[in-house]
Amino acid sequence: MIAKHHITGLILAGGLATRMGQQDKGMLALHGQPLAQHVLQRLAPQVGALAFNVNDHHAHYAGYGLPVWPDDLAGHCGPLAGLQSGLRRAGTPYLLTAPCDSPLLPPDLAARLAAGLLAHDADLAIAVTDEPDSAGGAPQRRRHPVFCLVKTSALPRLDAYLASGERRVGAWHGGLKLAEVLFEDAAAFRNINTPEELAELNNDAMPVEMAQALLATSATPVGEVEQLPLAQALGRILSADIVSPISVPAHDNSAMDGYALRGADLAGEAPVTLAVADTILAGRPGTVAIAAGQCARIMTGAVMPAGCDSVVPQELVLQASGQTITIRPDAIRAGDNRRFKGEDLMQGQPALLQGKRLGPAELGLLASLGIATVAVRRRLRVAFFSTGDELRQPGQPLDAGSIYDSNRYTLLGMLDRLGCEPLDMGSVQDQPAALEAALRVACSKADVIITSGGVSSGAADHTREILARLGKVAFWKINMRPGRPMAFGQIHAGGHSALLLGLPGNPVAVMATFYFLARPTLLRMMGASAEELPLISVPAQAAIRKKRGRTEYQRGIVERDAGGRQQVRVTGAQGSGILSSMSQANCMIVLHAQQGHVSAGELVDIVLFHGLV
Numbered sequence: 180m181i182a183k184h185h186i187t188g189l190i191l192a193g194g195l196a197t198r199m200g201q202q203d204k205g206m207l208a209l210h211g212q213p214l215a216q217h218v219l220q221r222l223a224p225q226v227g228a229l230a231f232n233v234n235d236h237h238a239h240y241a242g243y244g245l246p247v248w249p250d251d252l253a254g255h256c257g258p259l260a261g262l263q264s265g266l267r268r269a270g271t272p273y274l275l276t277a278p279c280d281s282p283l284l285p286p287d288l289a290a291r292l293a294a295g296l297l298a299h300d301a302d303l304a305i306a307v308t309d310e311p312d313s314a315g316g317a318p319q320r321r322r323h324p325v326f327c328l329v330k331t332s333a334l335p336r337l338d339a340y341l342a343s344g345e346r347r348v349g350a351w352h353g354g355l356k357l358a359e360v361l362f363e364d365a366a367a368f369r370n371i372n373t374p375e376e377l378a379e380l381n382n383d384a385m386p387v388e389m390a391q392a393l394l395a396t397s398a399t400p401v402g403e404v405e406q407l408p409l410a411q412a413l414g415r416i417l418s419a420d421i422v423s424p425i426s427v428p429a430h431d432n433s434a435m436d437g438y439a440l441r442g443a444d445l446a447g448e449a450p451v452t453l454a455v456a457d458t459i460l461a462g463r464p465g466t467v468a469i470a471a472g473q474c475a476r477i478m479t480g481a482v483m484p485a486g487c488d489s490v491v492p493q494e495l496v497l498q499a500s501g502q503t504i505t506i507r508p509d510a511i512r513a514g515d516n517r518r519f520k521g522e523d524l525m526q527g528q529p530a531l532l533q534g535k536r537l538g539p540a541e542l543g544l545l546a547s548l549g550i551a552t553v554a555v556r557r558r559l560r561v562a563f564f565s566t567g568d569e570l571r572q573p574g575q576p577l578d579a580g581s582i583y584d585s586n587r588y589t590l591l592g593m594l595d596r597l598g599c600e601p602l603d604m605g606s607v608q609d610q611p612a613a614l615e616a617a618l619r620v621a622c623s624k625a626d627v628i629i630t631s632g633g634v635s636s637g638a639a640d641h642t643r644e645i646l647a648r649l650g651k652v653a654f655w656k657i658n659m660r661p662g663r664p665m666a667f668g669q670i671h672a673g674g675h676s677a678l679l680l681g682l683p684g685n686p687v688a689v690m691a692t693f694y695f696l697a698r699p700t701l702l703r704m705m706g707a708s709a710e711e712l713p714l715i716s717v718p719a720q721a722a723i724r725k726k727r728g729r730t731e732y733q734r735g736i737v738e739r740d741a742g743g744r745q746q747v748r749v750t751g752a753q754g755s756g757i758l759s760s761m762s763q764a765n766c767m768i769v770l771h772a773q774q775g776h777v778s779a780g781e782l783v784d785i786v787l788f789h790g791l792v
């Protein structure tokens with residue numbers, strides 16, 4: 180297996196960008212962020228180390244804190260010179276290259292190239308795609324030689340090739356063994372060569388991972404800290420590391436009710452008789468040292484007496500008279516049933532790290548250290564409101580064409596569960612003045628404003644105008660379903676600022692965008708350390724229809740089949756207005772962008788709704 184830490188990712192940013200007026204291509208902005216940073220964000224989770232290959236604009240890349248390697252060959256000789264530079268400098272057995280102008284590159288590029296390389300026992304693996312033939316004929320196989328995973332030991336071959344004056348990218352490997360790995364999603368290899376291509380990409384729906392990365396870069400944790408008694412700290416985020424002031428347990432102690440003894444006394448074959456020299460209760464340490472041939476009656480949790488290293492549970496004792504016990508020498512092994520001082524927490528060692536969310540175990544752990552109050556970040560204030568003239572509140576009559584406002588309640592529930600301080604601002608009519616007033620009030624009270632509705636292409640122009648007046652808000656199209664449209668930005672009013680997350684109005688879209696986009700952002704702002712939702716791989720009970728190129732979150736029910744194996748099925752209709760599907764479901768089936776239709780029995784990723792703790 181080729182592990183992540185065996186691979187250095189090299190972002191090729193050393194070209195001349197002739198069709199971009201020789202600008203530094205890697206620094207061109209896509210959704211307000213440099214192309215090279217998008218590539219970095221996509222490669223980072225896939226490799227152990229990262230570096231840039233840059234020739235002319237070293238300073239542009241220095242801020243990323245990564246190595247910046249120039250070509251060793253002079254005169255902009257193309258990507259192979261970058262590859263050569265990377266192979267010379269990488270400290271890992273493999274190098275993975277990707278150009279700085281390919282921000283959609285596959286999230287499983289490294290894993291799949293590595294699998295292909297191993298399967299073919301090859302020296303390098305490159306990506307290939309099948310592109311539709313413009314004349315309507317059979318698809319054309321297209322190689323992408325700059326998306327390449329190569330053994331760093333291939334360097335001499337590349338050196339010789341370049342020394343011979345050759346520069347062509349596709350042919351350098353000569354006698355080395357090449358594996359071609361087919362990727363179904365050709366769009367992932369899209370690269371930007373002209374200003375028109377960049378404009379087009381800026382207009383297209385953005386991958387979920389890109390939206391997540393953009394959100395992550397704009398979320399900063401709340402600074403204020405408060406000191407809370409333990410009993411009020413459940414769900415809060417620790418603001419500083421906790422170093423154990425004591426060891427837990429504070430003494431070596433017994434794990435059983437029985438007799439503490441010296442393991443060395445259990446030698447031989449015949450039953451052993453020991454004299455009971457003391458009785459030790461939990462909280463009442465013994466007073467005598469136990470000599471050879473002696474033992475002490477001891478209770479669970481009581482301090483081990485000096486001289487003893489083992490405890491025999493009382494039910495394993497053959498005979499006990501009060502003054503003596505008799506046991507078989509093989510009843511226990513020396514050292515059994517003794518708990519060591521500090522085996523849970525050692526004095527002076529970190530017990531909990533800042534960013535930890537305090538759950539039941541953490542409250543108990545802090546208590547076990549004798550800590551009575553704890554420093555946590557103040558709760559994140561999240562103002563939320565629904566928008567729409569059609570909305571009525573539960574309890575009100577429903578007139579023609581109107582609906583009840585459900586998003587307010589799902590949002591309230593989700594925010595509360597996450598540990599935020601929800602500020603419910605009700606529902607707001609689709610009128611410019613009402614919307615502006617609501618945003619201003621929300622901005623004055625909250626760190627984050629979450630709205631639902633009014634963000635699709637049908638959104639009234641006045642919404643955009645107001646948001647533009649109050650701050651900088653982008654309207655995103657995200658390549659996901661449900662949850663395609665979303666507004667994101669920062670707004671300012673009355674000397675305050677707040678992050679705005681404008682979620683789409685459809686009730687399931689609200690939940691999907693909340694869980695997969697807003698949740699990580701809010702957690703980061705709450706000061707919580709990154710908690711990736713664990714994806715579990717489960718076979719699909721039946722085929723699932725899925726559009727390749729788009730991330731889909733389908734509502735699923737995971738349960739055991741007749742043979743006892745877990746499997747997942749979709750809840751039925753997946754419309755983004757069908758909120759009952761979220762209630763029937765016990766998991767979200769996460770169908771990644773690069774996946775197509777799923778066949779019965781195929782493994783899919785799921786996120787469970789409920790956890791134990």
Ligand SMILES: Nc1nc2c(c(=O)[nH]1)N[C@H]1C(S)=C(S)[C@@H](COP(=O)(O)OP(=O)(O)OC[C@H]3O[C@@H](n4cnc5c(N)ncnc54)[C@H](O)[C@@H]3O)O[C@H]1N2
Pocket residue numbers: 565566567569570582583584585586587631632633634635636637638661662663664682683684685686688755756
């Ligand atoms: N021409 C296009 N139309 C739509 C597109 C598109 O790309 N092109 N995207 C669709 C998608 S996907 C979604 S999601 C919605 C998002 O629209 P908005 O965010 O502007 O939301 P609204 O139009 O205000 O509402 C959508 C839908 O949800 C109902 N809704 C709204 N608020 C609530 C609430 N608080 N409780 C319950 N239900 C609510 C609302 O009545 C609408 O039925 O746009 C699609 N259209």
Ligand code: MOO
Pocket residue numbers: 659660661662663664683685688755756
């Ligand atoms: O994606 Mo919309 O957000 O489906 O309903």
Ligand SMILES: [Mg+2]
Pocket residue numbers: 566567568609632633684
């Ligand atoms: Mg609306």
